[in-house]
Amino acid sequence: KTESLSDLVRVFVELKRPADAVDYFKHHAPSERQVDLLIRLADGLQSGGFHEPAVGLYLQLITSHAVDRRMPMLHMAAIRSFEKLKQRDQVKTLASSLGRLLMPQSAWMKANHVDAALVLETLASSEESLRIVVTEYHQEATKTSKRETWQLSRSLYETYLSVFAERRDVVWLNPNLIQMQFYFAEVLWALQAWRQAADAYKNVILNYDVAAPQVRSTDDKKHRKLAAYSAILATERLLGEGNADEISRKEIEQKLIFACDRFVEQYRDDSRAVDVAVRAASLLIGPEDWPTAMARLQRIAADFHDSPHAPRALAQAVSLAMANQRMDLVIEAGTRFIAEFPSSPLQLQVRQSLATAYEKGVDLLSAAQMNESLQAQWELPDAAFNAAVLYAASSRRADATRMLQLYVTRWPKRPDVPSIYLRMAELMVDDGQAALAWATCERFQALFRSDRRATEFDRLVCLHRQFVLAPALKKDSERKRLGQAIVAKVPTLKLGDAERQAAQAMAAEVLVTQMEEIDRPLEAIVFTDVGALKRQLSKAEAQLASLDKLATQVLDKKSAKWIVAALTLWGKSAIHVAKAIGDVPNPPGLSPEEADLFRTEIDRQLVAPLVAKAEKSIKMAIAKSIEFSVVSPWSKVARE
Numbered sequence: 086k087t088e089s090l091s092d093l094v095r096v097f098v099e100l101k102r103p104a105d106a107v108d109y110f111k112h113h114a115p116s117e118r119q120v121d122l123l124i125r126l127a128d129g130l131q132s133g134g135f136h137e138p139a140v141g142l143y144l145q146l147i148t149s150h151a152v153d154r155r156m157p158m159l160h161m162a163a164i165r166s167f168e169k170l171k172q173r174d175q176v177k178t179l180a181s182s183l184g185r186l187l188m189p190q191s192a193w194m195k196a197n198h199v200d201a202a203l204v205l206e207t208l209a210s211s212e213e214s215l216r217i218v219v220t221e222y223h224q225e226a227t228k229t230s231k232r233e234t235w236q237l238s239r240s241l242y243e244t245y246l247s248v249f250a251e252r253r254d255v256v257w258l259n260p261n262l263i264q265m266q267f268y269f270a271e272v273l274w275a276l277q278a279w280r281q282a283a284d285a286y287k288n289v290i291l292n293y294d295v296a297a298p299q300v301r302s303t304d305d306k307k308h309r310k311l312a313a314y315s316a317i318l319a320t321e322r323l324l325g326e327g328n329a330d331e332i333s334r335k336e337i338e339q340k341l342i343f344a345c346d347r348f349v350e351q352y353r354d355d356s357r358a359v360d361v362a363v364r365a366a367s368l369l370i371g372p373e374d375w376p377t378a379m380a381r382l383q384r385i386a387a388d389f390h391d392s393p394h395a396p397r398a399l400a401q402a403v404s405l406a407m408a409n410q411r412m413d414l415v416i417e418a419g420t421r422f423i424a425e426f427p428s429s430p431l432q433l434q435v436r437q438s439l440a441t442a443y444e445k446g447v448d449l450l451s452a453a454q455m456n457e458s459l460q461a462q463w464e465l466p467d468a469a470f471n472a473a474v475l476y477a478a479s480s481r482r483a484d485a486t487r488m489l490q491l492y493v494t495r496w497p498k499r500p501d502v503p504s505i506y507l508r509m510a511e512l513m514v515d516d517g518q519a520a521l522a523w524a525t526c527e528r529f530q531a532l533f534r535s536d537r538r539a540t541e542f543d544r545l546v547c548l549h550r551q552f553v554l555a556p557a558l559k560k561d562s563e564r565k566r567l568g569q570a571i572v573a574k575v576p577t578l579k580l581g582d583a584e585r586q587a588a589q590a591m592a593a594e595v596l597v598t599q600m601e602e603i604d605r606p607l608e609a610i611v612f613t614d615v616g617a618l619k620r621q622l623s624k625a626e627a628q629l630a631s632l633d634k635l636a637t638q639v640l641d642k643k644s645a646k647w648i649v650a651a652l653t654l655w656g657k658s659a660i661h662v663a664k665a666i667g668d669v670p671n672p673p674g675l676s677p678e679e680a681d682l683f684r685t686e687i688d689r690q691l692v693a694p695l696v697a698k699a700e701k702s703i704k705m706a707i708a709k710s711i712e713f714s715v716v717s718p719w720s721k722v723a724r725e
Contacts, residue, residue: 098129103138107145120150127162136166140175147182152196157186157207161214168218173233177240180215184244187211189252201255208257212249216261219245223268226275235276242269250292260300263293267308270315279323283340286316290347310352316344317361338368359389363398370405379405383418386425396422396429407438415442433463440471450479457488466496470505482516503529503539510550519557526551542584545574549591568595586644593639593647600635600651603628604658612669622691625662629695632658636702645713652706653723659699666691 097106103126110122123146130139143163147156160183167175186193187208197203219241226234246269249259270285289312293305320341324334345365349358362385369378379402386399399422406414419439423432436459443452453475459468473488489509493502506529513522529547533539548571555564575592578585607628612618632655639651666687671680703723710720 095129097126098133098135101130101135101138103127103130103142107142120146120153120155124155124159127159131162131166136169140166140170152193154197154200154203154207156193157183157211160186161211161218164214164218168221173237176218177237180218180241180244183211183215184248187248204255205257208249208252208255212245212259212261215241215245215248216265219265220268223272226272232276235272238272239269239276242272245269258297258300260302262300263289263296263305263308264302266292267312270312274315274319277322279319279326283316283319283323283344286312286319287344290316310355313344313348313351314357314361317341317348317364320344321364341365342368353388359385359392359394359398362389363394363401366398366401375405375409379414379418383421386421390425396426396431399426400429400431400435403435403438407442410445412442412446415439416446433459440468444475449475450481453479453481453484460488460491464495466492466499469495470501473508477512482512486512486516500538503533503536503543506532507543507546507550510547514550514554519554523551523554523558523560526554541574541578542580542588545571545578545588545591548574549594552591552595568598571595589642590644590647593642593644593651596635596639596642597647597650597654600632600639600654600658603632603635604654604661607658607661610661610665612665614670615672618666618669622666625665629655629659629662645709645715646717646719649706649710649713649715649717649723650719652702652709653719656699656702656706657722659695659702663692663695663699666695 093106093109097103097109106126107123110119110126114122123142127139127142127146130136130142140163143159143166146153147159147163150156153159160179164176164179164183167173167179185191188194194204197207219238222234222238222241226238242265245265246262250262250266252259266285266289270282270289273282273285290309293301293309296305320337324337324341342365345361348355349362349365352358362381366378366381366385369375369381371378382398382402382405386395386402389395389398399418403415403418403422406412406418415438419435419442422429422435423439426432436455440452440455440459443449443455453472456468456472456475459465460472469488469492473485473492476482476485476488486509489505489512492499493505493509496502506525510522510525510529513519513525526547529539530544533543548567552564552567552571555561555567572592572595575588578588580588607625610621610625612621636651636655639647642648669687671683675683706720706723709715710717710723
């Protein structure tokens, strides 16, 4: 009877009459054999390609025999038929049902847990069957790039991992777990689910690290490394979406830093490790965490010293310190960079930062020397100029002049060369090299007489520089000519406000020197007797008139310094003349009464008017010095 019933299964399959078979077995087969026969019937239909009736039988059996020992296998059989029928929603539904069936607290597990061998065998076979189905859909999704297929793959992976990830209810090890977790992460990557993908990659790492050695494979080791790097990329994509608020963004950044640190720690020899380390440091660049970022960059330069990333990391540390105005750290990191990476193309950038740091740190000499090295190695005109300025500020005028001379020799066509010549002359004057300064001015006049790079104001400055130098070089006639040229030239120039003020001051200085020449003989004037007074007084008065005229011209120049000088000088000269008049001896033969009358008239007619004018002029000088905060030798003379 058993054989005949089995033969009937084949007959009903060939006739494609599953309903009649179910009815027949229900009435003629022993109850204990009915399920076996129906399973054989469904399997036969499935093998014959009759998936629709086959799946109907499977579902009927699943519904009516929920705790049967073969129930998981029926689920997998139904899944295979639904897959053939392209009914993917049913595949997903049956897979989820299988997952619930194999959970530790399910009715099926409670009914069958006493048969440990059955449970282990079921888990192993179900894992294999579901893994094959999941993998097939994953491969199809990879080929077709259809989002719905990726979504189905994701759902099936989630079911697989929920059942076969870690079983605490039975002693069963899944040798395919790490591989399947990695593939699941790859599916999430394809779906651009960056947060979930990052977590999935992280789970690959964690499960590999806790997995028993006997279930780890060579491929799993590769998957762990790929997952460690992919977790970084997924987290970067998540950060790049820009949808997170400030707090969430900070949390994502912390996760990315952790992922980077983990990769660097475990795969230091990987060629990507140094780049990953730099990424982590870069995330910390900000107002609060930049010191940590800088420390990381410096450590990267030490730990990966032979990598091309090492000099970039240390140069970035220098830039970070510069951006945060920590010149001491710029100098520390920059000095290290120069010593450790002498051939790096970033030397220029770092040396420029160092030069700035020295200057801002008020180590002007080191700043000058660094700029000179920049000029020497890279021929930078600005570096040469900066070196000159900084040498001058460090009282190294000879070095400053040397750098300016190099500048005008090396880059003679630059637009600022005329002003550089004038600056050289000024430095030479300060350094006591009057003859060289004069020669430099002469060179300026020859080179830039008609050169458009030199302005009329530049040419005026050059004349003035020579005017100031002339006394030391005993060029009196030249000084007179230069003074006349300056005074005549100033009114003709079209200048801006600042240059006009400077030009007026130069002309005022020339006028004051002319006043000094007139005043010089008045300082020693003496009237030996009344006859001498009569003969020389008119000349002295003429000289005072000339001084008054020159002082008026100085006042017109509106240069406070020289106005104070002119007013003081006129008052001082008037006092000299008044004193000389007051000291004239009495004529011989006068009685005491006549002598008193003589003195009274001399004071009233000659001395008192001069003293009054002198007092007025000097008081005005003092008032101007206070008004314009003028502190000069002439303001001191006025007060005395």
